[in-house]
Amino acid sequence: xxxxxxxxxxxxxxxDRTSVKWVAYPPDVLPLWxxxxxxxxxxxxxxxxxxxxxxxxxxxxxxxxxxxxVAGYAQETWGWExxxxxxxxxxxxxxxxxxxxxxxxxxxxxxxxxxPVYDSFFGFVDAIGRRRVDAPLTGEGRLDPEALRTxxxxxxxxxxxxxxxxxxxQNPTGTVHSxxxxxxxxxxxxxxxxxxxxxxxxxxxxxxxxxxxxxxLTVPGAERGFSVFSPSKGWNLAGxxxxxxxxxxGAADDFTRLHEVNTHGSSHLGAIAHVAAMADGxxxxxxxxxxxxxxxxxxxxxxxxxxxxxxxxxxxATYLAWLDCRDLGLGDDPARVFRDRGRVALASxxxxxxxxxxxxxxxxxxxxxxVLEEAVRRMASAL
Ligand SMILES: Cc1ncc(COP(=O)(O)O)c(C=O)c1O
Numbered sequence: 190x191x192x193x194x195x196x197x198x199x200x201x202x203x204x205d206r207t208s209v210k211w212v213a214y215p216p217d218v219l220p221l222w223x224x225x226x227x228x229x230x231x232x233x234x235x236x237x238x239x240x241x242x243x244x245x246x247x248x249x250x251x252x253x254x255x256x257x258x259v260a261g262y263a264q265e266t267w268g269w270e271x272x273x274x275x276x277x278x279x280x281x282x283x284x285x286x287x288x289x290x291x292x293x294x295x296x297x298x299x300x301x302x303x304x305p306v307y308d309s310f311f312g313f314v315d316a317i318g319r320r321r322v323d324a325p326l327t328g329e330g331r332l333d334p335e336a337l338r339t340x341x342x343x344x345x346x347x348x349x350x351x352x353x354x355x356x357x358x359q360n361p362t363g364t365v366h367s368x369x370x371x372x373x374x375x376x377x378x379x380x381x382x383x384x385x386x387x388x389x390x391x392x393x394x395x396x397x398x399x400x401x402x403x404x405x406l407t408v409p410g411a412e413r414g415f416s417v418f419s420p421s422k423g424w425n426l427a428g429x430x431x432x433x434x435x436x437x438x439g440a441a442d443d444f445t446r447l448h449e450v451n452t453h454g455s456s457h458l459g460a461i462a463h464v465a466a467m468a469d470g471x472x473x474x475x476x477x478x479x480x481x482x483x484x485x486x487x488x489x490x491x492x493x494x495x496x497x498x499x500x501x502x503x504x505x506a507t508y509l510a511w512l513d514c515r516d517l518g519l520g521d522d523p524a525r526v527f528r529d530r531g532r533v534a535l536a537s538x539x540x541x542x543x544x545x546x547x548x549x550x551x552x553x554x555x556x557x558x559x560v561l562e563e564a565v566r567r568m569a570s571a572l
Contacts, residue, residue, distance in 0.1 A: 193480055193557070194473070194477050195228055195480045195555065195557050196229070197227055197557060198557065198559065199560055199563070202227055206227075208427075209225070210223045210225040217532050218533065218534050219534065219560065219563060219564050221534060221553045221561075222524075222535055223553070224507075224509065224553060225427060226425040226553075227560065228425050230425070231424050231470040232473065233465045233468075233470040234429075234465050234470060237464070238429070238458055246457075247458065250278065250457035251460075252455070254464060255278045255463065256278065257273055258464040258468055259271060259418060260276075261468070262420070262467035262468075263418070267392075267404055267407075269404040271435055272438070272441075274441075275435060275437075275438070276433050276435045277434045277451065278432070278460065279431075279433070279434045280455050280456075281421070281427075281430045281431070282417045282418070282419050283309055283313050283388075284432075284454060285433075285434040286354060286388055286417050287313045287316070288447060289386045289415050289447070290313075290314070290352050292443060292447055293384040295350055297319065298349055299322045299351045299352075300319045300351070300352050301322045301344050302321060302322075302324070302356075303336070304323055304325050304542025304546065305325075305326065305538070305541035305542040306360065306361075307388070308540040308541055322344045323340065324340035325545050326359070330359065330502055330511070331364060332370045332373070332374055338381075341377055341378065341381035341383045345381050345382055345383060351382070352384045352386060353383050353384070355387040355388065356388050356391075357371070357387050357389050357403075357404075358389075358395065358505065359391075360507055361509050361511045361538075362511045363502075363504020363506050363507045364504075365399060365400045365403075365505040365506045366403065367400060367403065368408055375408055375409065375411040379410055384443075385405065385414040386414070386416075386417065387417070389404060389417065390417070390418065390421065390432075391423075391507045392418065393420060393423025393424070393474055394422065394507055394508060396481075396482050396505060396506065397478075399505035402506065404416060406437045412437040412439035413437055413440045414437045414440060415434060415437065416434075417433070417434045420463045420467050421463065422507075424462075424470055425555075426463060429456060429458060430454070430455065430456045430459040431455045431462075434447070481508050483558070484508070484558065485504065485510075485554065487554075487561060487562075488510055488554050488565070489501075489503065491561065491565040492512075492565065495565050495568070495569040496568060496572075498514075499512050500513040500516070508554050510551070511551055512535075512552055513548065513549055514550055515547075515548035515549075519548075519571075521547045522539055523549070524537040524538065524550040524551075525537065526571050530570070531569075531570050533571075535551060535553075535568075536550065536553075537550065537551075
């Protein structure tokens with residue numbers, strides 16, 4: 190049997206990792222918070238980046254090669270035909286999304302989001318001087334057409350330009366939005382003149398026993414939308430920056446207004462890593478998703494054994510578990526209690542929506558089964 194990709198011990202990870210997950214908290218706190226994986230690296234990426242550095246191939250990047258690699262991967266994985274002429278390499282997903290939102294809305298203008306959702310959506314909307322309007326998910330973690338309609342109506346009142354920032358699949362709930370849900374979103378957006386930007390960074394980590402990922406730009410009515418994708422989550426390459434912003438056929442004209450300087454922040458080595466991952470790292474990804482799937486099952490067993498009061502919906506995608514801790518009596522921010530009393534760091538639910546995340550915590554299960562067991566044991570000890 191081959192060595193597991195998610196097999197590193199806590200001691201090895203503390204020795205080897207200097208990224209934020211492993212250094213932000215004191216050493217007696219076990220970190221299962223930010224969306225980084227404790228996985229062994231993909232060999233194709235190691236080879237490509239090491240070889241590039243050895244060759245001295247460390248200059249500026251060249252976008253078309255990256256776009257072609259994303260197009261090849263997307264076509265073979267999801268049957269999605271990307272028009273690389275309407276695509277632009279950008280520094281990372283959030284910077285790409287933020288630039289698109291800036292293009293599509295006015296200073297102080299509305300950007301609709303669906304909490305609970307990735308916390309940096311809130312930060313970036315703020316940072317670009319836009320106003321956030323919430324259209325919360327349903328209690329089942331699904332897009333809510335009524336909430337979207339109400340938010341789109343409020344956002345566009347008085348003829349304001351408005352955009353919707355979609356998280357597909359959704360962090361932190363792990364929801365894979367269905368073709369029908371996405372088509373309904375597209376229809377509502379068109380009806381109200383709201384432009385959609387889809388963040389599809391989590392698309393590579395979707396489990397085989399659930400629904401398949403649907404790229405937003407492939408659903409009817411999404412022609413005026415945008416997508417931003419990077420393999421950085423699937424292959425754990427967040428420190429090797431690059432991403433691709435893509436326009437639907439009805440949005441290509443807007444896209445030409447995105448200044449060419451927006452391509453400059455992408456890292457050439459990041460792009461080399463990502464191209465290698467998408468071209469030669471697909472077996473690695475399949476193995477990794479298999480191990481994550483086993484961890485998903487293990488987490489379910491551990492929670493029912495040690496923390497039966499925690500409710501959760503098994504995620505269809507991502508390596509993140511959205512834990513409803515409201516019955517534990519730990520207050521609005523259970524992650525804080527787990528951290529202070531149990532010495533285990535989860536992400537605070539409130540970061541993902543002040544109302545929708547109250548009493549929730551997000552646990553990252555992309556770690557070894559041993560670390561996961563220890564984490565749940567520590568959480569239980571905090572009760
Ligand atoms: C939904 C989502 N989008 C974007 C990011 C960050 O991506 P990037 O570093 O490419 O901006 C994350 C990171 O966890 C994420 O969960």
